[in-house]
Amino acid sequence: MGTPRSPAPRRPDTGRSVAGRMLAVLGAFDASHRSLTLTALARRAGLPLATAHRLVATLTRWGALERDATGAYHVGLRLWEVAMLSPRGGGVREAALPFMEDLYEATHENVQLAVRDGLEVVYVELISGRSAVQVRTRVGSRWPLHATGVGLVLLAYGPPRLAEQVCARPLRRYTEMTIQDPHRLRAVLAEVRRTGIAVSERQITMEGLSIAAPVRGPGGEVVASLSVVVPAGEGVAPGLIPAVRVAAHGISRTLAA
């Protein structure tokens, strides 16, 4: 994403730094820190307590943060409402959900939707049957591109430089089946482009097999990937690949409309 050239601010390190500090407060929250005391917030944001106190008060008044009965802070509903306007988080997800429902009803397996952020996939929606194979993903979680079905799709259809960047770094290993060899990765990506489907078997856990297809935006560019994760070792049930393909096409059509 491009960034406009900033004019030199009149007061060099007020505006910028206060804005940066405010974002540091938001960035202090993560999946294992959903609720933070003011002290913990200040420490994680690397801010003096008084500064954190002032910023947290402003964020809380606006609704970006909420304070619970114990006095701890968590991310607020108003920030969630604004964030749901994100095309890649909220928008694609909104268009995809009905088709994900259909796919879930047809398969009763894990149905996942992911987008690319830099060299990672971010899962924006998951539907899991209680009976379905356990997956290690959650909404908002990030995984490397080479090790997941959705990641292989987003890598195969990403800008040409992307595959080079990924292959230039060590490919992290999760199981003995995780792709380690850049040459093999390039061959897999070529196959994904040829078939329009990525099949990723036992790359993250030894239990899962993922079948992923590209979701295209109005311009025809690949903006997301849809996958079904089934138990590994049982092969790919007939009709599963067409089902994923049809659902992904449906989402693309909705985004184009």
Add this chain to the structure above:
Amino acid sequence: MGTPRSPAPRRPDTGRSVAGRMLAVLGAFDASHRSLTLTALARRAGLPLATAHRLVATLTRWGALERDATGAYHVGLRLWEVAMLSPRGGGVREAALPFMEDLYEATHENVQLAVRDGLEVVYVELISGRSAVQVRTRVGSRWPLHATGVGLVLLAYGPPRLAEQVCARPLRRYTEMTIQDPHRLRAVLAEVRRTGIAVSERQITMEGLSIAAPVRGPGGEVVASLSVVVPAGEGVAPGLIPAVRVAAHGISRTLAA
């Protein structure tokens, strides 16, 4: 939500005002303004172009905003990721989705999850069959408490002062069936508390009938409401009320665990 008392900031109108301006930039986006040029953003945020330019650059670098090929800005994926940590947006929704799936599969009607924010309900998740009756809600949309099934539940189980506040104001009318009379509203709320279910018929549109149940948090307090919206005029299908009740209990159990 309480707000900590702020110590007098060393530089009165830098910290606060910059933080406020940054939130004004985020607040410039809404459902009908998901993508904004810098000029439109500055105008909607009430900021000088240079100030908006500087803040937008900071927000874009962090990932709170993203810039598309046309140069327009939209809410970024990183802000969405942080916002998904919101207990009321992301958390309750995450716990609820599997049960909402089950309810959708059992009914093939609209399944909705909402939380209260002040005097309004905010829908945090919707599952709609393409065959289901058209509803006017979307994820993130707000409606008054008195006119929706989920709203009646959140009102019935809200703090005592809440019903007084709502009854003290004019009750907005959407159809000839919308509750207008405060006395009738109080009677309806008593019935909701007695039965643990709210039935709202044709209050928002003449087509919809909503059946809503409370979702309770770990402390037993009502934190959300789950509803099914079916076509009005066909009465309530047998088993529909128990189905909503069971799904809502399931979500409450998950939140308690």
